[in-house]
Amino acid sequence: MLEVTDLAVSYGPIHAVKSISFTLGEGEIVSIIGANGAGKTSTLFGIMGIVRSRGSVRLRGEELRRKSSTEPTAKGMVLCPENRRIFPGLTVEENLRLGTFVRGNFSEMVKQVYSLFPILRERTRQLAGSLSGGEQQMLAVGRALVASPEVLLLDEPSLGLAPVLVDEMFRVLTNLRDRMSILLVEQNATKALTISDRAHVMQNGRIVHSGEAGAMLRDDKLRKAYLGM
Amino acid sequence: MNALLQAIAIGVPQGALYGLMGFGIALIFRSAGTLNFSHGYSAMVSVLITLSTIQWFLGMGWLEGHAALFAAIPVGLISGAVFGVLIDILLMRRVKHVSPASMLMITLGLLLVFEGAANLIWSPDYESFPRILPGAPFVFQGAGVLGEVRVIFRRNDLAVMLIALVISLSMAGLMKYTKIGLAIRARGQDPIGAQAVGINTNRVDSIVWAIAITLAVVVGILVAPITRVHPTMLMNTQLLGITAAVLGGFSSLFGAIWGGLIIGVLERVVDIFPALDGYETAIIFFLIILVLVFKPEGIFAPRQGRKA
Structure with a gap:
């Protein structure tokens, strides 16, 4: 589905991502885990064309032009960014409408999002900035889903959520897997590995370990070395 | 009372220009x-x-009188949009990621470049510029509950007010109901979020620069018959425009329009009192200081919706 080869991202002299390669299969959930500053978010920004990057990104075998995020999004790869990044001064509905800016059928998809997150339906006309943290995270995921992604890139969907909401969020994500492939970036490694098929561990801009998620959960040495748990 | 009405009759159109x-x-x-x-x-x-185009049309004998003005206006507006796009693509895009301060320095530099270019290519002389609606002013005269009233309203100000109203309403419509308007607001509120939904933020920036400079050209064309055309003709309008934006709160776009109207009227009301003559600008900036101290978000800023 998604094939990333030799992706590299630099900010001036700082090499945030140093030539990494990985794939994401149809209907698969793959996680990228690692500490703060390992290059996880830069990887997603590079794939999406939000920051300049070298290397190749192929979606369904087709090379994506990454001059801006417009083409990757329009072709079906949609990012739900870290820290929600919703539009605080726009209403919940306007936020969701913007989710379909280059792709997706708003009137059809918004119903699905509301059935996934019923609380958003009650907040339609409210400004997004007045929502609680959990509701904002649901809105951010909802805004990505209205574009009917084929590949969903999720950056820290559990960040700043109460434990009960984290469980709820991961339950929703698991249910999405038959409709799309998911690339999940998480610091909460245990949670991420539990719902993933495969995982990559990133450290200092490189992938230092790859494997099947279940096996990684059971590998004590790996957990101690890279995941600090 | 009559003086107050007269102050409003002159101040509102003037303020509408500051607002735009x-x-x-x-x-x-x-x-x-x-x-x-x-x-x-x-x-x-x-x-x-615009002025050179008018003179060229007249000089070639292709158009006469007012037809030359109306034919030249689109040229002026388009040149404004082109300036906006060029400033964004050639200058701002390169330093956008560096720091807001470098963008600010560039706009200060551009001020000098534009002023210098005007002196060099044209001249520092004052030239007259035709009104959109020429003719004698309207005089409203009569005796009513307010006593003897006699208010003069400049004919061109009718055009100023109509144009300002139409632009304000269409901008409100653009921002609220169109896809590009929503994208402009989204980009301002969260650039990463905007890119996450596939908005090309560079393109949005170019459009914003084009719209904003074109509006400034409209203001320039409307104000030119009064200030006349010279390199610093819009200095005062720009200064009071920034003031209007501060007064209205940079967080609400249309607050700037209301802010402009308040400043425009205030300027003329201060004129009524002979003792305050010459202090118009000082009083307006004192007002700005009060706003910044007591309501820094601007007097028209929306109450809610700001959260980290």
Whole structure:
């Protein structure tokens, strides 16, 4: 589905991502885990064309032009960014409408999002900035889903959520897997590995370990070395 | 009482121009992320281009009188949009990621470049510019509950008010109901979020610069019959436009329009009192200090919706 080869991202002299390669299969959930500053978010920004990057990104075998995020999004790869990044001064509905800016059928998809997150339906006309943290995270995921992604890139969907909401969020994500492939970036490694098929561990801009998620959960040495748990 | 009515009759159209200027400045500030100190100066060059086009049409004998003005206006407006796009693509895009301060310095530099270019290519002389609606002013006269009233309303101000109203309403419609308007607001509120939904933020910035400078050219063309055309013709309007934006709160675009109207009327009301003559600007800036101290978000800023 998604094939990333030799992706590299630099900010001036700082090499945030140093030539990494990985794939994401149809209907698969793959996680990228690692500490703060390992290059996880830069990887997603590079794939999406939000920051300049070298290397190749192929979606369904087709090379994506990454001059801006417009083409990757329009072709079906949609990012739900870290820290929600919703539009605080726009209403919940306007936020969701913007989710379909280059792709997706708003009137059809918004119903699905509301059935996934019923609380958003009650907040339609409210400004997004007045929502609680959990509701904002649901809105951010909802805004990505209205574009009917084929590949969903999720950056820290559990960040700043109460434990009960984290469980709820991961339950929703698991249910999405038959409709799309998911690339999940998480610091909460245990949670991420539990719902993933495969995982990559990133450290200092490189992938230092790859494997099947279940096996990684059971590998004590790996957990101690890279995941600090 | 009569003096107050007269102050409003002159102040409201004048204030509408400050408001439009402030709207464009606030638009660039919110969406493209810098305070554009060259705002009025780029528009001044476009007014000079408009004037030269008028003279050229007249000189070639192709058009006469007012037809030349109306044929030249689109040229001036388009030149404004082109300036906006060029400033964004050639200058702002390169330093956008560096720091807001570098963008600010560039706009200050541009101010000098535009002023210098105007002096060099045209001249520092004052030239007259035709009114959209020429003719004798309207005089409203009569005796009513307010006593003897006699208010003079300049005919061209009718055009100023109509144009300002139409632009304000269409901008409100653009921002609220169109896809590009929503994208402009989204980009201002969260650039990463905007890119996450596939908005090309560079393109949005170019559009914002084009709209804002074009509006400034409209202001320039409307104000030119009064200030006449010269390199610093829009200095005062730009200054009071920024003031209008501060008064209205940079967080609300249309606050700038209301801010402009308040400043325009205030300027003329101060004139009523002979003791305050010459202190108009000082009083307006004192007002700004009060606003910044007591309500820094601007007097028209929305109450809610700001959260980290």
